[in-house]
Amino acid sequence: MDSLNELINAFSSLPAIGKKSATRLAYFILKSDRAIAEKLAHDLLLVKDTIKKCSICGTYTEADVCHICSSINREKVICVVEQSQDVEMIESTGEYMGYFHVLGGVLSPLNGIGPKELKLDRLVDRVKNENIIEVIIATNPTLEGDTTALYISKLMESYGTKVSRIASGMPVGGDMEYIDKQTLSRSLKGRTAL
Ligand SMILES: [Zn+2]
Structure with a gap:
């Protein structure tokens, strides 16, 4: 059944979907109503046709x-994140009232991703032209995320804009006994006054 195998291969090319899950999904489509397959195919194309990247952030x-x-009512602060989903996460906290800048990745020389690929000049332009008073870097606490944060902070040095990095450390409700050393070390470094 070539078409079924094609579908299984298509599903398994998706992130976090292994061969087993892909097979289960393909058989589900096969035995369910045609309307489900039609809706799925329609929705897949709809997001590709109607959603694009904001020309600013x-x-x-x-x-x-x-x-x-x-929005004109936001604070003159830019929070730099790796991907679009991070914007939704930070917005959902209700704690942040500034603007965003989505990098679409992190610096990764081994994978050929440099400052040009991340279009960091666009971030610099925004900081210069929009009277930004602070840049908050919210890249992930990974080696590449940290490298990217450091690079951006160096980039901002000549503009006199305050640059900060979101804190990382112990999760709320966490137990110190189960925290890894690196996370604990970050928690100590990023401590705040009470
Ligand atoms: Zn935008």
Whole structure:
């Protein structure tokens, strides 16, 4: 059954879907109503056709400029994140009232991703032209995320803009007994006054 194998291969090319899950999904489609397959095919193409990247911050949006960049009431702060999903996560906390900048990745010389690929000049332009008072770097606490944060902070040095990095450390409700040494070490370094 070539077409079924094609579908299994297509599903297994998705992130976090292994061969077993892909096979289960393909058989589910096979035995369910045609309407489900039609809706799925339609929705897949719809997001590709209607959603694009915001021309200012790079997050996904249905408009040319996203609703956050369109807002004039936000603080003159830019939070730099790796991907569009991070914007939604930070927005959902209700703790942040500034703008965003989505890098679409992190610096990774081994994979050929340098400052040019991340379009860091666009971030610099925004900081210069939008009177930004602070850049908060919220890349992931990985080696590449840290390298990217450091690179951006160096880039901002000549503009006199305050640069900060989000704190990382113990999870809320966590137990010190189960925290790895690196996380604990970061928690100590990033401590705040009470
Ligand atoms: Zn935007």
